[in-house]
Structures are given as structure tokens and as C-alpha cells.
Amino acid sequence: MFLQTMVTGLGIGSIYALMAMGYCLVFSILNFSNFAHGAMIMLGAYVGFLFCSIIGLSFFWSLILTAIITGILSIINERLAYRTLREKSAPSLYLIITAMGVSIILENLVYSTIGSNFYSYPKIFSRNYIEIFSSTIGLIDIYSFFVSIICIILLHLFLNYSKMGIAIRAGVSDPVAASLMGANFNVLIRNVFFLSGIFAGIAGVFMGFRYMVYPQMGWITNKAYIAAVIGGLGSLPGAIIGGLILGIIETIVSVYISSVVRDVFSFSLLILILLFKPLGLFGVKLEDKM
Numbered sequence: 001m002f003l004q005t006m007v008t009g010l011g012i013g014s015i016y017a018l019m020a021m022g023y024c025l026v027f028s029i030l031n032f033s034n035f036a037h038g039a040m041i042m043l044g045a046y047v048g049f050l051f052c053s054i055i056g057l058s059f060f061w062s063l064i065l066t067a068i069i070t071g072i073l074s075i076i077n078e079r080l081a082y083r084t085l086r087e088k089s090a091p092s093l094y095l096i097i098t099a100m101g102v103s104i105i106l107e108n109l110v111y112s113t114i115g116s117n118f119y120s121y122p123k124i125f126s127r128n129y130i131e132i133f134s135s136t137i138g139l140i141d142i143y144s145f146f147v148s149i150i151c152i153i154l155l156h157l158f159l160n161y162s163k164m165g166i167a168i169r170a171g172v173s174d175p176v177a178a179s180l181m182g183a184n185f186n187v188l189i190r191n192v193f194f195l196s197g198i199f200a201g202i203a204g205v206f207m208g209f210r211y212m213v214y215p216q217m218g219w220i221t222n223k224a225y226i227a228a229v230i231g232g233l234g235s236l237p238g239a240i241i242g243g244l245i246l247g248i249i250e251t252i253v254s255v256y257i258s259s260v261v262r263d264v265f266s267f268s269l270l271i272l273i274l275l276f277k278p279l280g281l282f283g284v285k286l287e288d289k290m
Contacts, residue, residue, distance in 0.1 A: 004136055005255045006248065011141025013247020014148035015210075018203040019224030020231065020239035021155070022196035027233050028172045029192050032092040033225065035099040036077055038218030039106040040197055044070040044204025045213045046110065053122050063147070067201040074197025075190055077102060083186070103218065110215040119213040144206045151202065152240060155195070159236075164191060223250075226270045232280025241281060 019041060026034040047069050051062035081102050085094050159165035170181070171188040179185050207220060227246045231238025246266060253265045273280060 005251055007137050007141050007145075009248035009251035010244060011138065011144045011247070012210075012251060013227075013244035014145045015203050015206050015243075016224050016227045016247050017240045017243030018148050018151060018199045018206075019221050020228040020243045021152075021236055022199040022203075023221075023225060023228045024231075024233060024236055024239040025192050025196045025199075027228070028236075029168070029175075029189060030082075030086070030092075030095065032095040033099070033233075034196070035096065035221075036081070036102040036106070037099075037196065037200055037224075038221035039103040040070055040074055040077070040200035041204040041207065041221055042110070042215065042218040043073060043106065044201035045208035045217060046114065046204075047201065048205035048208055049119055049121060049213050052124060053119070059124050063202060063205055066205050067198040070201030070204065071194040071197035074193045074200065077197075078189060078193040083189075086189075107215050107218065114215070116215060119208075121209045121213070140206070140209050144210075147202065147206070151199065155236070158195075164188075168192060223266060226266055228280075229270060230273050230280055232282040235280065235282040238280050238282035 019037070022037050022040075023034065026032070026037070044066050048062050048066040051057045051065055052059065057065070081098050082095055085098060157165075159169055167183045168188050168191060170177070171183060171185060175185055203224075207217060211217070223246060224243065227242035228239050229242070230245060231240070231242030246269070249269065250262050250266060253259075253262045
């Protein structure tokens with residue numbers, strides 16, 4: 001039972017980590033919380049359902065195409081909703097309010113076009129579980145964990161060894177200096193939103209497989225935001241560790257106490273982190289740059 005609980009926790013936590021990484025990427029370069037990220041995850045779940053159920057593509061191609069499409073949608077979101085405000089040097093609060101508005105618009109757009117029905121992903125695995133040491137392990141937990149690990153490794157390689165990744169890191173550290181060195185800040189932000197959208201699409205597909213697809217499913221990103229705060233907003237390692245910690249804690253509480261109080265423990269953990277370590281586990285206080 002304990003092994004099964006831990007694997008399930010890692011599976012859920014890895015999805016939280018993917019969501020939190022999308023939050024942290026945007027926060028690190030623009031210093032605002034993109035609350036429209038939940039809507040992108042919801043759209044990713046619907047796009048994945050379209051490819052898997054209606055078109056009948058394989059899991060692999062559905063995941064790849066969904067990630068690309070949600071990445072493009074995330075770029076469009078940034079271009080239409082945020083760029084004008086950025087160019088006018090609007091306060092971060094305006095960007096946060098705009099992100100909330102975008103989330104509401106997209107959710108209601110899905111309501112008015114697709115409807116409020118719940119949809120289930122088709123069974124695409126030959127088996128839903130495997131037996132390990134007398135424990136029943138869900139394949140979706142294993143797939144989500146290993147896909148998340150692959151995404152984390154690829155992101156690490158991209159940010160540390162590619163020219164664009166290094167430019168993004170420079171933009172995060174000092175946007176003015178990066179611009180003076182020839183980096184196009186709008187291009188950097190576009191690429192950050194594309195990466196954020198990719199993670200949103202992948203997380204949306206796995207959320208759809210694990211639960212159901214419906215217009216309000218973006219609320220689950222509240223947990224990803226908690227994970228990002230626990231790890232430290234703007235810290236990618238923190239987002240990963242925070243997501244895994246939150247997933248394991250929620251699963252243990254659900255199994256050994258009650259699923260009814262699962263969210264109580266999640267938000268209590270958030271409050272404790274904010275009280276005793278406001279910057280999160282891996283957060284670093286940065287001085288304002290002139």
C-alpha cells in the first residue's frame with residue numbers, strides 16, 4: 001500500500017511540477033503570476049481529447065501535437081493580452097488582472113462553444129495498471145512521472161546549453177543588460193510563453209487522463225501555484241520539488257486520513273511556508289536593478 005501511495009503521489013506531483021514550471025518561467029522574466037495558465041491547461045486537455053478520442057491518434061502523437069498547439073496559443077495570449085501593457089510599462093498588478101480576465105474569457109468561450117459536459121479520455125493503454133511487490137501501480141502515474149522527468153531534463157539542457165536558453169537566463173537576470181547585448185526581449189518573452197504553453201498542454205493531457213475534461217478544470221492550477229510558492233516563485237528547481245512534495249502529501253493524506261481534508265493540508269502547508277520561509281524553499285531575494 002505504501003509503495004502504491006508513493007508512486008501515485010509522485011505521479012500527481014510530477015503533473016503539479018509541470019504546471020508550476022510554467023508559472024515560474026513567466027514569473028521569472030515578467031515578475032507576475034500568469035493566472036491564465038490554468039486556462040491553457042484546460043485547453044490542452046480539450047485538444048488532447050480531440051486528438052486521442054475523435055481523431056484517434058496515438059498517445060505519443062496526441063501529446064506532442066497538443067504541446068505544440070498550446071505553446072502557440074500561449075504565444076497568442078501573450079501577444080494580445082500582455083504585450084501592450086508591457087510596452088506601456090504597466091504595473092504587474094495590471095498584468096495579473098488581465099490574466100484573470102483572459103482565464104474567465106477562455107473558460108466561458110468553451111462553455112458557449114463546446115458546452116459544460118464532462119468528457120473522458122479513451123482507454124489507450126493495453127493495461128491500466130501493473131503489479132509490483134503486491135502493489136497495484138497505475139500506468140498513468142508511471143507515464144506522467146517519466147514524461148515529466150524527460151521535460152525537466154530537456155528544459156535544463158535548453159536553458160544551459162542553447163543560445164536562446166542562455167539569452168533567456170540573461171533576460172531573467174538583467175533585462176536591460178541582455179537588451180544592450182543584442183537580445184530581443186520580445187522574442188525572449190515569446191519563447192518563455194511558448195515553453196510555458198508546452199508544459200500546460202502536457203499537464204492538461206495527463207489531467208484529462210487522470211480525471212475528466214470540463215471547462216472549469218483549470219482550477220487545479222491553484223495546486224500548481226501552491227507548489228510554485230512552496231519551492232519559491234521564479235525557481236525552476238523549487239517548482240519541481242514543490243510539486244513533488246505537494247503531490248506526495250496530498251496522496252498520503254487522502255489514503256491514510258481522508259480525501260475530504262486533502263485541500264486543508266495543502267493550503268495549511270502554503271500558510272506555514274509563507275509564515276516561516278516567505279521566499280519558499282529555494283527562493284532568493286533579488287535587489288532591484290537600475
